[in-house]
Amino acid sequence: xxxxxxxxxxxxxxxxxxxxxxxxxxxxxxxxxxxxxxxxxxxxxxxxxxxxxxxxxxxxxxxxxxxxxxxxxxxxxxxxxxxxxxxxxxxxxxxxxxxxxxxxxxxxxxxxxxxxxxxxxxxxxxxxxxxxxxxxxxxxxxxxxxxxxxxxxxxxxxxxxxxxxxxxxxxxxxxxxxxxxxxxxxxxxxxxxxxxxxxxxxxxx
Amino acid sequence: xxxxxxxxxxxxxxxxxxxxxxxxxxxxxxxxxxxxxxxxxxxxxxxxxxxxxxxxxxxxxxxxxxxxxxxxxxxxxxxxxxxxxxxxxxxxxxxxxxxxxxxxxxxxxxxxxxxxxxxxxxxxxxxxxxxxxxxxxxxxxxxxxxxxxxxx
Numbered sequence: 001x002x003x004x005x006x007x008x009x010x011x012x013x014x015x016x017x018x019x020x021x022x023x024x025x026x027x028x029x030x031x032x033x034x035x036x037x038x039x040x041x042x043x044x045x046x047x048x049x050x051x052x053x054x055x056x057x058x059x060x061x062x063x064x065x066x067x068x069x070x071x072x073x074x075x076x077x078x079x080x081x082x083x084x085x086x087x088x089x090x091x092x093x094x095x096x097x098x099x100x101x102x103x104x105x106x107x108x109x110x111x112x113x114x115x116x117x118x119x120x121x122x123x124x125x126x127x128x129x130x131x132x133x134x135x136x137x138x139x140x141x142x143x144x145x146x147x148x149x150x151x152x153x154x155x156x157x158x159x160x161x162x163x164x165x166x167x168x169x170x171x172x173x174x175x176x177x178x179x180x181x182x183x184x185x186x187x188x189x190x191x192x193x194x195x196x197x198x199x200x201x202x203x204x205x
Numbered sequence: 206x207x208x209x210x211x212x213x214x215x216x217x218x219x220x221x222x223x224x225x226x227x228x229x230x231x232x233x234x235x236x237x238x239x240x241x242x243x244x245x246x247x248x249x250x251x252x253x254x255x256x257x258x259x260x261x262x263x264x265x266x267x268x269x270x271x272x273x274x275x276x277x278x279x280x281x282x283x284x285x286x287x288x289x290x291x292x293x294x295x296x297x298x299x300x301x302x303x304x305x306x307x308x309x310x311x312x313x314x315x316x317x318x319x320x321x322x323x324x325x326x327x328x329x330x331x332x333x334x335x336x337x338x339x340x341x342x343x344x345x346x347x348x349x350x351x352x353x354x355x356x357x
Contacts, residue, residue: 003331005328005329006350007280007351010234011278011281013354078353168237168240168292171240172292174217175218175297177216179296181213186210189213
């Protein structure tokens with residue numbers, strides 16, 4: 001069960017219309033390394049995690065990613081809410097406008113629609129946590145790239161906040177992987193699948 | 206714990222260290238000084254204060270709005286402090302310093318949310334009970350939508 005809180009985790013207040021920037025930032029909503037992908041990845045992986053605390057961490061980070069998705073959407077919304085058709089035409093927003101007007105719809109910067117193919121839920125704790133470490137790094141790189149392209153401080157401040165979160169999450173997933181390794185035999189972490197062959201833990205879980 | 210091994214990722218466990226203040230932490234994106242690793246293209250985060258996250262942008266607005274923004278800013282700051290602390294505790298369940306801080310901040314946060322509902326509008330369903338107007342009409346949808354821009 002989730003409880004909605006009527007505020008953004010980090011406030012967004014953008015005063016200028018800029019559809020070109022909106023299209024770039026939208027990638028962190030529906031793109032391959034975006035926040036929607038992140039939350040669905042973690043919230044899908046958690047069910048079969050053998051170590052309860054790791055499932056709990058995936059729930060908490062997955063929930064925070066939903067809040068990040070809301071921050072990104074608020075940014076896209078504020079960048080386009082007063083859009084004119086002329087601006088849509090001259091700033092590369094015309095194709096998006098035809099299908100969605102100024103509504104929010106998850107897609108990558110290059111127009112590819114959101115798809116679950118972008119993330120994995122593999123059913124092996126080591127594999128999934130290693131994917132999660134990579135996912136945080138990929139998202140950080142996207143924020144780096146956005147920060148190189150966007151000069152406006154109103155837009156940069158939330159992006160900087162979100163970038164730092166990727167680094168913190170990376171650290172936590174690393175600690176979750178260490179917790180998982182502690183329950184396994186360090187001579188061969190790959191002797192069995194910790195998520196499927198649960199009997200092999202011999203009551204150590 | 207955390208011994209290095211071949212053919213698997215090895216990440217050191219974070220040790221408790223210096224924290225940012227509540228105000229700084231929301232600007233930066235973490236409460237932990239050890240985890241603040243800015244990108245050189247983004248100017249150093251320390252020394253720049255985001256007026257929005259710090260609730261400092263209050264020119265030409267009514268007293269009610271500025272009071273409201275101040276209180277929501279405090280709620281944002283303390284809630285974020287708790288968000289970051291929660292993830293730390295998820296992997297450091299027995300850290301006594303973190304636990305004490307968590308309990309203290311949780312109480313403060315609940316009190317601020319109660320005040321916000323009493324003075325302005327409820328942020329969650331459980332805050333509806335504190336709203337004065339809540340007895341005659343349902344107040345959950347009162348107040349601006351959060352995506353409209355910093356509690357305007």
